[in-house]
Amino acid sequence: AILCYLHGDFELGLRNYSRALEVNSTFLAGWAGQIRMLIELGEYKEAAVWSDRAMELFPEHPEFLSYKAIASFRDARYDKAMAFSDVAIGKENPGSWVWLARAEILMKKNKRIAESCIPKAMACAGREAPLMRLEAGRILLRYKYMCWRWIFCRRRRGISQNRHWPGWNWGGVSDCWGWNRQKQPWSSV
Numbered sequence: 001a002i003l004c005y006l007h008g009d010f011e012l013g014l015r016n017y018s019r020a021l022e023v024n025s026t027f028l029a030g031w032a033g034q035i036r037m038l039i040e041l042g043e044y045k046e047a048a049v050w051s052d053r054a055m056e057l058f059p060e061h062p063e064f065l066s067y068k069a070i071a072s073f074r075d076a077r078y079d080k081a082m083a084f085s086d087v088a089i090g091k092e093n094p095g096s097w098v099w100l101a102r103a104e105i106l107m108k109k110n111k112r113i114a115e116s117c118i119p120k121a122m123a124c125a126g127r128e129a130p131l132m133r134l135e136a137g138r139i140l141l142r143y144k145y146m147c148w149r150w151i152f153c154r155r156r157r158g159i160s161q162n163r164h165w166p167g168w169n170w171g172g173v174s175d176c177w178g179w180n181r182q183k184q185p186w187s188s189v
Contacts (some may be wrong), residue, residue, distance in 0.1 A: 001013050001016035001020065001030075001033055002033070004016055005033070005036070005037065006038075007011075009033035010040040010041050011037075011039045011041065013033065013036065013040075014034060016033075017030050017033035017034040017037060018034060019174045020033075022142070025057070026057060026164045028058060028061075031050070031053075031054040031057070031058070031064070032063055032064070032067070032126055034050060034054060034106045035047050035050050035051055035054065035064070035071075036067065038050060038071075039067065039070055039074065041043040042074075042076050044071040044075035045071070045074070045075065046077075047067060047068075047070075047071040048068050048072065051064045051065070051067050051068040051071065052068070060087075060091065062088040062089075062093075062094045062095065062098045063088075063095055063097050064097060065084050065085075065087050065088035065091070065098075066084070066085060066094075066097055066098040066101035066102070067097070067101070068084045068177075069081045069082075069083075069085040069088060069101050069102075069105060070082035070101045070104060070105070072084060073104065073105050073108075073135045074121075076095065078108075081105050082105060085098075085101055085102050085105050086151075088101065088102075089102055092123040093124075094124075095120040095124055096122070096124050096125040096128060096132045097121075097135075098121075099118070099120045099121035100115045100117070100118070100121045100132065100135050100139060102114075102117045102119050103115075103117035103121065103136070103139055104139045104142075104143075107139065107140075107142075107143040108143070118136050118139075121136065122136070123185065149168070
């Protein structure tokens with residue numbers, strides 16, 4: 001399922017995460033992946049519903065609160081998004097996804113504070129650091145924030161070499177900066 005996600009095939013990723021939950025309904029990564037796929041597919045209300053279902057099994061889990069915050073934010077319910085993010089950040093040991101969600105929500109209001117959330121996400125990423133760098137780059141790309149975007153998309157090594165989706169991110173960055181993709185092939189990044 002994670003490979004589907006990295007390839008940008010969110011429909012197939014959603015199906016694979018759903019199958020994982022059919023086998024083991026207490027698989028935390030399955031719940032998280034399913035909700036992320038729904039968000040990527042633009043199914044924000046559905047993602048919020050599944051976040052609530054996940055929190056029935058994992059009460060007040062900060063990651064699920066942050067997914068609910070992102071779903072609310074992208075569905076233009078900014079006050080709810082900030083409230084969910086506040087609760088998630090207030091939990092003990094918020095993880096990388098919580099800090100990246102906070103960064104995305106603050107990107108619209110206060111980019112300086114949003115910038116400070118990204119290093120916090122990287123600091124607690126552990127072995128997920130390559131994925132978190134990619135996600136940070138995607139957030140910065142989504143909100144057309146140039147200065148850090150290049151750093152995070154450029155450091156995508158260790159994720160999925162020669163894959164389309166990370167390359168697409170790099171391509172988006174190089175297009176924004178006016179670089180010719182022929183001179184900067186994605187696989188050499």
